Amino acid sequence: MAWRDAKASRVRLLLFMASIILGIAAVVSIQLFSNNLKDNIKLQSKALMGADYTIDTRQEPTERAQAIIDSLQPDAKEINFVSMVAFPKNGGTKLVKVRGLDGAFPFYGSIDTEPSSAADTYQDLGGALVDATLMLQFDVKPGDSIKVGAITLPILGSLKAIPGSTAISTSVAPPIIMPYALMEATGLIQFGSRKEYQFFYKTAETFNLEAFEKIIDPQLKKEEADLDTHTSTSERLGKRYDNVGKFLNLAAFIALLLGCIGIASSVHIYIKEKLSAIAVLKCMGASRMQSFLIFLIQIAGIGVVGGLIGALIGIGIQELFPYLLKDFLPFSVEISISAQPILIGVFLGLFMSVLFALLPLLRTWYVSPLEVLRVDEKGAQEPFKVRVAVIAAVLIFYSCFHFGY
Structure with a gap:
């Protein structure tokens, strides 16, 4: 029924x-x-950070902080700051986040570039990787140049993605990746400059990050530095x-x-x-x-x-x-x-x-x-x-x- x-x-x-x-x-x-x-x-979590843990500071590391950083033997390091850059090809200018990298960062995940080989050669060739959206906006291509402070670098490729960066943050200040060794030559790292120092580390799978963080992080905080692990970042x-x-x-x-x-x-x-x-x-x-x-x-x-x-x-x-x-x-x-x-x-x-x-x-x-x-x-x-x-x-x-x- x-x-x-x-x-x-x-x-x-x-x-x-x-x-x-x-x-x-x-x-x-x-x-x-x-x-x-x-x-x-x-x-x-590791691919999001690109490393097992990082140490960062908003100022040049103190003597004690630098001693801790060096004793841990960083596998890669970075200086980053926000600055205006110029494109000599058309005179365009843009506020960007300049990241100077040294070492094989990231250890997990990858830097997605076009062409793909640019991610592996930009440090040796002394060139820059420029955010892909920024390149479209200013109609620049690999082979053109970008002026960062006092130096002009060749653009080796467009940057599509890198660990630790989101689409929202890149829309405000698109990233520019360049060799760490050339950062001083830009003339933008001076007393009073708003800059960040980061040190990246890779550890063994059996390494106890939680216990390590409890010991080292309080010591670094006393020196105005900070330690972040991939687990705490993911949390x-x-x-x-x-x-x-x-x-x-x-x-x-x-x-x-x-x-x-x-x-x-x-x-x-x-x-x-x-x-x-x-x-x-x-x-x-x-x-x-x-x-x-x-x-x-x-x-x-x-x-x-x-x-x-x-x-x-x-x-x-x-x-x-x-x-x-x-x-x-x-x-x-x-x-x-x-x-x-x-x-x-x-x-x-x-x-x-x-x-x-x-x-x-x-x-x-x-x-x-x-x-x-x-x-x-x-x-x-x-x-x-x-x-x-x-x-x-x-x-x-x-x-x-x-x-x-």
């Missing part, structure tokens, strides 16, 4: 299923992407993206709320149109439980199907997040799919549909056979205590869902 009635009313039940699909799709896609984002931060980055996750979860919560309102509204209208048919069934001998189960089975079945479809759509939607958020992410997100979100979607679809359809469904329990002859709007109303119990269950569900996310 539930199957036959559902087939006859499939158009009316379309809104009900659409509400479930939209709500579940939003929850599954956002939750799955948040989990993938956290996993990628952990897996790519800080994870906390930042937790805020993004909270915002996305809020959006999922609102989408689910709207979906639940759609469920309750559509089922209310649907059951109201079925009251006379329920009265006829009761005249023919159907019990309260039978008439109630006919429509409960319909709603539960649609909830399962809608949850499954919503979960599958959510999995497809979350594939788009890396493209939509690529300007805010300092790394590429690799999406992995598991059975868990599908199971969550099916369960949530079933639970949502039954819980939020329960109040109008309870009207079928209290339909009188006399309504075949006369319709009484108040005759099919559920008792006040039952209504309060259902509303309390709905509020508890929303509270658990909100605090759980």
